[in-house]
Amino acid sequence: MTDSFVDxxxxxxxxAGGEPFQAIMQAIATLPPGHGLRLLATFKxxxxxxxxxxxxxxxxxxxxxxxxxxxxxxxxxxxxESGSTxxxxxxxxxxxxxxxxxxxxxxxxxxxxxxxxxxxxxAMKDGDVLAALLCREPIFLLPELAKRGHxxxxxFEPDGKTYKILVRVGAGKxxxx
Amino acid sequence: xxxxxxxRWTLSYFAVALLALMAAxxxxxxxxxxxxxxxxxxxxxxxxHVVTIGWLSLLMCGALFQFLPVLLARPLYSDxxxxxxxxxxxxxxxxxxxxxxxLAGRVDPDLPCLALGGLxxxxxxxxxLWNLARTVAAAQTVPLQAQFVIAGxxxxxxxxxxxxxxxxxxxxxxxxxxxxxxxxxxxPLHIIAGLGGWxxxxxxxxxxxxxxxxMLAPETDRWSTRAAxxxxxxxxSIAVVGGTLAILTGGGLxxxxxxxxxxxxxxxxxxxxxxxxxxxxxxxxxxxxxSRMAVLAFASLAACIVLCVAALALGQxxxxxxxxxxxxxxxxxxxxxxxxxxKIVAFLTWLECYGPVLGKAPTPRVQDLVVEARAGKWxxxxxxxxxxxxxxxxxxxxxxxxxxxAMMLVATVGILAQLVRTRRLADxxxxxxxxxxxxxxRLLYALSRQT
Numbered sequence: 001m002t003d004s005f006v007d008x009x010x011x012x013x014x015x016a017g018g019e020p021f022q023a024i025m026q027a028i029a030t031l032p033p034g035h036g037l038r039l040l041a042t043f044k045x046x047x048x049x050x051x052x053x054x055x056x057x058x059x060x061x062x063x064x065x066x067x068x069x070x071x072x073x074x075x076x077x078x079x080x081e082s083g084s085t086x087x088x089x090x091x092x093x094x095x096x097x098x099x100x101x102x103x104x105x106x107x108x109x110x111x112x113x114x115x116x117x118x119x120x121x122x123a124m125k126d127g128d129v130l131a132a133l134l135c136r137e138p139i140f141l142l143p144e145l146a147k148r149g150h151x152x153x154x155x156f157e158p159d160g161k162t163y164k165i166l167v168r169v170g171a172g173k174x175x176x177x
Numbered sequence: 178x179x180x181x182x183x184x185r186w187t188l189s190y191f192a193v194a195l196l197a198l199m200a201a202x203x204x205x206x207x208x209x210x211x212x213x214x215x216x217x218x219x220x221x222x223x224x225x226h227v228v229t230i231g232w233l234s235l236l237m238c239g240a241l242f243q244f245l246p247v248l249l250a251r252p253l254y255s256d257x258x259x260x261x262x263x264x265x266x267x268x269x270x271x272x273x274x275x276x277x278x279x280l281a282g283r284v285d286p287d288l289p290c291l292a293l294g295g296l297x298x299x300x301x302x303x304x305x306l307w308n309l310a311r312t313v314a315a316a317q318t319v320p321l322q323a324q325f326v327i328a329g330x331x332x333x334x335x336x337x338x339x340x341x342x343x344x345x346x347x348x349x350x351x352x353x354x355x356x357x358x359x360x361x362x363x364x365p366l367h368i369i370a371g372l373g374g375w376x377x378x379x380x381x382x383x384x385x386x387x388x389x390x391x392m393l394a395p396e397t398d399r400w401s402t403r404a405a406x407x408x409x410x411x412x413x414s415i416a417v418v419g420g421t422l423a424i425l426t427g428g429g430l431x432x433x434x435x436x437x438x439x440x441x442x443x444x445x446x447x448x449x450x451x452x453x454x455x456x457x458x459x460x461x462x463x464x465x466x467x468s469r470m471a472v473l474a475f476a477s478l479a480a481c482i483v484l485c486v487a488a489l490a491l492g493q494x495x496x497x498x499x500x501x502x503x504x505x506x507x508x509x510x511x512x513x514x515x516x517x518x519x520k521i522v523a524f525l526t527w528l529e530c531y532g533p534v535l536g537k538a539p540t541p542r543v544q545d546l547v548v549e550a551r552a553g554k555w556x557x558x559x560x561x562x563x564x565x566x567x568x569x570x571x572x573x574x575x576x577x578x579x580x581x582x583a584m585m586l587v588a589t590v591g592i593l594a595q596l597v598r599t600r601r602l603a604d605x606x607x608x609x610x611x612x613x614x615x616x617x618x619r620l621l622y623a624l625s626r627q628t
Contacts, residue, residue: 022255029315109461110390111543119536139247143182144532161395
């Protein structure tokens with residue numbers, strides 16, 4: 001359980017009509033290992049729950065009066081952060097069910113890999129997992145997965161050439177609910 | 178990490194840049210500036226800066242706002258800052274042009290336009306650098322290709338610094354002695370930092386990634402890429418830092434520039450080897466127009482180097498520096514820029530319009546947004562015109578040079594028309610054009626998408 005938090009108060013940004021997303025993502029990126037984020041906002045930041053959920057953070061939100069909210073974001077498993085796969089993991093996928101769909105998109109012309117993954121996930125049930133092999137990190141796919149409420153976990157295989165991504169349909173939405 | 182999304186103002190940068198390219202081609206066709214006036218004449222300075230700032234730098238900035246995040250797998254620090262930066266750069270270029278006209282005695286506004294232009298441009302580039310530097314700073318790892326871009330960004334800072342010194346001096350705002358010395362002898366360093374460091378080095382970094390991406394070539398960490406990076410950085414440091422010290426201490430530039438040139442040539446040789454490797458190791462056999470036309474740009478770079486070495490060996494560098502710079506700016510940088518623009522505009526338009534509905538409705542492929550056979554003719558015409566132009570400069574036929582420039586203009590208009598058609602989805606079959614949930618893209622900027 002995480003007990004140390006870094007504080008971030010985005011209420012001044014919000015009151016000034018600004019967009020605090022950048023500041024929040026930056027705070028998340030620079031969190032010391034094992035630390036969580038204590039966020040103060042002027043509303044319940046529901047969209048953030050799925051975005052940070054897909055980065056492996058659980059959340060706990062409470063109203064603190066005057067319409068303001070305090071949200072505690074905790075890294076789901078502080079131990080996995082020291083693992084050797086850098087950067088690429090978004091979610092701990094160890095307790096996900098076996099994939100029901102497998103795609104090998106390594107030989108496809110871009111952006112076909114993205115098209116096939118999105119088309120396949122549209123036909124899957126919530127909670128199902130898709131596994132896909134790619135020849136590079138799917139930079140433009142990731143925001144689209146987050147937008148559609150899917151959770152994902154990805155990284156390069158030890159050969160350094162194949163990128164494997166697991167997508168769990170609808171799991172990003174659940175984190176937000 | 179949440180990947181990269183669309184940069185809102187990239188297309189606005191591209192649009193202004195293309196207007197500047199056509200303006201420059203009109204000038205050359207009309208006989209404005211070199212070769213009809215001297216290399217250092219105000220008219221030539223106007224032409225050169227419309228090409229290097231108006232066209233090439235804006236193209237590069239717009240592309241970096243989109244592709245540095247892709248190289249780093251991080252979102253851009255600020256999507257919003259890109260617009261004020263564009264306005265500052267355009268205003269700065271306008272003031273700079275007025276300042277050159279003032280130098281020529283054509284206009285006489287009661288303002289130090291030259292110095293104002295230098296400062297506005299400095300502010301614009303500083304804003305671009307700040308935005309991109311914050312993006313780099315937030316990244317956990319900086320891949321090799323992005324390190325080329327960082328060296329390019331340092332070079333644009335150096336180029337702008339020289340430029341500001343020149344404008345303060347020539348605009349009569351400063352009389353600081355070292356500035357006067359730099360203004361007298363520093364022009365080659367300004368050109369090397371700009372064309373070599375900022376534009377060429379950044380284009381090298383971006384091209385490694387774009388070519389690998391579009392041709393399905395493996396992006397392995399090659400020692401030759403690292404050699405190209407570090408030799409290039411060494412060459413630029415020798416030229417810019419060493420050159421500045423040489424000028425300020427009263428030493429000669431020639432030895433410094435020869436040393437930098439030798440190291441830089443080796444860097445380019447490694448780069449050429451890497452590019453050949455990318456084309457050979459590609460998994461995609463039938464490559465698209467952008468990768469085919471990029472070959473012509475690489476050939477222009479090679480021709481530029483051959484010409485440079487030959488002129489040096491014959492002791493005729495001063496006579497042929499015009500053709501060398503022309504080939505670098507229009508064959509290599511503009512050629513590569515236009516070729517990649519053709520693909521980038523199609524891809525960004527496709528992602529903007531169809532990304533949100535992929536898998537939910539039938540959508541066209543990226544290639545359905547373009548008609549390569551039609552665009553290919555304009556590209557071929559463009560490269561033939563550039564090579565003819567370079568030949569007329571070498572041979573010394575200024576009138577035929579104007580004809581070549583007019584041909585470049587016609588080709589550019591032809592390519593631009595294709596880009597506009599792509600943006601308007603004009604070549605997509607009507608049944609597929611706008612599935613439910615998709616929005617018609619705007620011509621000059623990207624719609625921000627709901628999250």
